[in-house]
Amino acid sequence: MDRDATADVNAPHSMGTTIVGVTYNGGVILGADSRTSTGLYVANRASDKITQLTDNVYICRSGSAADSQIVSDYVRYFLHQHTIQLGQPATVKVAANLVRLLAYNNKNMLQTGIIVGGWDKYEGGKIYGIPLGGTILEQPFAIGGSGSSYLYGFFDQAWKDGMTKEEAEQLVVKAVSLAIARDGASGGVVRTVTINSEGVTRNFYPGDQLPLWHDEVEAHNSLLDILNASNPEPMST
């Protein structure tokens, strides 16, 4: 990576994505947008950034697509072996620490921020944030990616402890949707994954069904529909 001594160490690298993970009373909900960009071009407008590691642990990936994919592949491989040896499902803490090991020991080469979320029978639902550098922090909720800059204030105000599953899901969708509204590197659909004692549920919120925020307008098939709907002679002066 090309970094010289004059690089501004105060400027965090922006990562094209919005990822979110929240705990609720009973489990966790992970959410992400679906845009993968290479520079200004949207390489994939429907990517799936929420990746499975085991039956009960999923991760949200942000930053370099290649780096986050290879990290998740290695951790999935290690967790698989660990599960066989352990004889029972791996805990979220173990999964998170494996991610941390890779992130920390290769900190000079990797550029990926990861949110690990899952449910195990010992600790219940847990979220671990692993930002650039390989710090591991267990949090009641975590946000990451370039779009997360726009969500610090939102979560400061909207987050509550002990939400229900429905409240938490709505919060996640609202958050990712708000970030998509302002972050050029985030867009597409909102995907969520809910993990609890009963199992895993995936949800899909297409871009055109997300709420409209400030200065956004309703979508139409064509101008003609608008013109025909209002009155017969619309475009007269």
Added chain:
Amino acid sequence: MYTLLGEELNLQITSHFHSSQQKLRSTIVITSRGCRSSKPSSPIFRVDCESVFDLLKLSTVDYQSLGISYHAMSCHVIMKKFLSRKQSEENGVFADMVSSQNESSLLSSEGDSQRTQYPYVTGTSVIGIKYKDGILMAADMGGSYGSTIRYKSVERLKQVGKHSLIGASGEISDFQEILRYLDELILHDNMWDDGNSLGPKEVHNYLTRVMYNRRNKFDPLWNSLVLGGVKNGQKYLGSVSMIGVHFEDDHVATGFGNHLARPILREEWREDLTFEEGVKLLEKCMRNLLYRDRSAVNKLQIAKITEEGLTISEPYSLKTYWNFAAFKNPTVGAEGSW
């Protein structure tokens, strides 16, 4: 019989040749030598020359035409690399630092030989003071990500063994790694089961060695640490920086604390401070940092360590004061100024 001295490793490489026109096969015996004699002492390694050339990946060069000195020189270079790796494996605990990254080549890469990292998630100042019964330390709970205050519940004060307390500023992931090293240190100390336990002075020295040796490899742990404790009635307070600079003093601070807190402490610190006076003094410093350090957050912990034991307070916040006439009307008489 040809000999070559390897200056860096103080070796004597003796090569014996079985002459052959087609192939140069020989056995290189690397020996240790304490004095300048051509008589090799006990051999350490016996390496077949062919494998050395494999390492070198020399192509089908006519070695004979190049001459023996080339042969010996190239072997010297390879042996140097081979042995320096061996030596670092024998260096005990510091090899753990180096080779913990090589424990599984899958978990880490030997890619960079010239690392100097950049900090990502950082903690700001830590302040420590000696007081009548022991040591008091304060640090806020912020983890900054550049100019964003990203995390507000990072515990930067931690217990180390029975007698010590560590506070860290700088990169949080490196602090987490240091805590793992200290865990192992204390574990091995306990395993001796000899009734003795590492005191703050020893832990401080250990940390100093770790930080300095990492700095020498251009691969620092990006932290400034404060280490304090009491053992057998003796109070100890020291600090270590990321380049291995270390101090022992009655009051220490890291980062901004050096500029904002130390001057206050120089005026107001006394040997016989009570716990209440010490806490008030630390809070005065922390409030000042809160006003003037951009990366400070208003949530802090104060830790106390005495001969009896260690307590780290629950997180709490400080009141701040803004109700000054000059603050309400700062530009009276000079409109447009600030």
